[in-house]
Amino acid sequence: MKLITSLTSPYGRKVSIVLAEKRIECQVTIASPWEEGTIVTEYNPLGKVPVLILDDGKPIYDSRVIVDYLDQVSPVGRLIPSDHRQAIRAMRWEALADGIIDAAAIVVQERKRPPRQQSADWIARQQGKIERGLKQLSADLGERKWCMGDNYCLADIAVGCLLGYLEFRFPSHAWATDYPNLAALYARLNERTAFQETRPVEPVTA
Ligand SMILES: N[C@@H](CCC(=O)N[C@@H](CS)C(=O)NCC(=O)O)C(=O)O
Structure with missing residues (x-):
């Protein structure tokens, strides 16, 4: 592969x-x-x-x-629950995390356009998705250790990639102070080798 x-x-x-x-x-x-x-x-x-x-x-x-x-x-370390209802729950977490990334990525691309071509309304619409999405993720997580409860799964990976993207592209965004439970989840995820070895990096240009 x-x-x-x-x-x-x-x-x-x-x-x-x-x-x-x-x-x-x-x-x-x-x-x-x-x-x-x-x-x-x-x-x-x-x-x-x-x-x-x-x-x-x-x-x-x-x-x-x-x-x-x-x-x-591979059956090693299943990341999507085998129970269909639980799998749908995990994939909904993923859909929300990915959807927030979609909105954040649009803002990144829009800001690369010449200033006169940028649309403040379009950026504001995406920011609304980001803010509502983060609020929902935090409410859904509550005091749980992992998104789905006691077991680490795809939902945690998706949310971790979103939070890593926000940290990378929007370093001044206050999500970690606004949502301490998301910050705690993110810290827990960053203890994992798989997260440490895949941090986003800007490619070196000649
Ligand atoms: N829904 C897709 C999104 C993939 C995506 O948008 N990737 C970005 C990079 S972060 C890309 O390739 N963008 C190029 C483009 O939109 O033309 C997925 O989950 O794989």
């Missing part, structure tokens, strides 16, 4: 963490989806990372499909 991802993608990080937690061997190719002539479009018509290329050459995307596939392919 080969994973095509970037060093900054929080969705790609989610897949890398799942691979590490489940001890699945996988070749990794780093590619920026934003570069002219990127190889990403050869495997994903949407031009987005991550993409997982199976041994028979078939690509799968997006990150939610990939992590589901990986969890099925």
